[in-house]
Amino acid sequence: MTLPAIEGRALSRTYGGFRALDGVDLKVARGEVRGIIGPNGAGKSTLMDVLTGRAATRGGTVLLGGRDISALAPRARQRAGLARSFQKTNVFLDLTVGEQIRLAGRCATLDNGEEVLVALGLAEIAHRPAADISYGDRRRLDLALALVGRPQVLLLDEPAAGLTVEESLAMADLLKDLARRWHVTVLLVEHDMEVVFGICDRITVLHLGRLLAEGTPAEIRSDPRVISAYLGTAA
Ligand SMILES: Nc1ncnc2c1ncn2[C@@H]1O[C@H](COP(=O)(O)OP(=O)(O)OP(=O)(O)O)[C@@H](O)[C@H]1O
Numbered sequence: 001m002t003l004p005a006i007e008g009r010a011l012s013r014t015y016g017g018f019r020a021l022d023g024v025d026l027k028v029a030r031g032e033v034r035g036i037i038g039p040n041g042a043g044k045s046t047l048m049d050v051l052t053g054r055a056a057t058r059g060g061t062v063l064l065g066g067r068d069i070s071a072l073a074p075r076a077r078q079r080a081g082l083a084r085s086f087q088k089t090n091v092f093l094d095l096t097v098g099e100q101i102r103l104a105g106r107c108a109t110l111d112n113g114e115e116v117l118v119a120l121g122l123a124e125i126a127h128r129p130a131a132d133i134s135y136g137d138r139r140r141l142d143l144a145l146a147l148v149g150r151p152q153v154l155l156l157d158e159p160a161a162g163l164t165v166e167e168s169l170a171m172a173d174l175l176k177d178l179a180r181r182w183h184v185t186v187l188l189v190e191h192d193m194e195v196v197f198g199i200c201d202r203i204t205v206l207h208l209g210r211l212l213a214e215g216t217p218a219e220i221r222s223d224p225r226v227i228s229a230y231l232g233t234a235a
Pocket residue numbers: 015019020038039040041042043044045046047
């Protein structure tokens with residue numbers, strides 16, 4: 001592998017005496033869509049928190065494009081090219097779709113707001129206040145806001161949560177297409193296995209804070225450890 005877009009080495013996090021993340025290694029190639037899956041409490045959100053700096057790692061290292069960013073605060077990691085979108089939407093309901101994108105563009109190092117509006121199919125509703133658009137469009141706006149500035153690496157927390165099956169699949173296709181076109185590396189925490197197996201190049205499986213398996217969707221789907229720990233019950 002050439003230099004990974006993002007790499008975690010021996011990432012660990014404890015809460016009190018409890019090990020939420022225990023020595024996890026991760027290497028994600030540039031432009032890859034990586035799924036992060038595992039049962040509830042496996043450590044998926046903690047891994048995202050440690051990568052973005054929201055939670056400190058204990059002894060581990062985070063590298064972005066080969067640069068050690070472990071000592072940087074979340075804002076500085078964001079400026080370095082690491083974006084994150086949360087399950088809860090970050091949208092301001094009083095502003096129009098266009099105003100929010102333009103505002104985000106002004107704050108970003110690269111103002112690609114207009115390009116993002118068009119690419120995410122939001123140009124036609126740019127004049128509407130976010131309070132008046134559908135939940136599905138709001139989720140797309142969330143994704144759009146995370147893509148303003150064209151981050152190197154985008155961490156997404158359940159982008160398909162609350163969407164209908166059709167909306168989830170459309171969101172997944174859009175994400176895959178944008179990752180390819182803009183060479184954005186995506187780490188996706190998602191419980192919708194159709195989305196994960198449909199668009200991820202590789203999948204990391206966490207269980208009890210540890211790395212249980214990593215591989216292509218076909219390898220993960222047939223891994224007996226993954227079936228026993230997660231897929232057998234999740235499917
Ligand atoms: N701030 C915190 N304080 C105490 N314990 C925490 C905290 N954050 C997470 N944990 C614990 O760490 C473990 C891993 O949690 P985490 O949220 O990372 O799991 P997850 O895989 O994202 O789960 P889910 O799929 O339910 O979102 C859980 O047992 C959780 O209770």
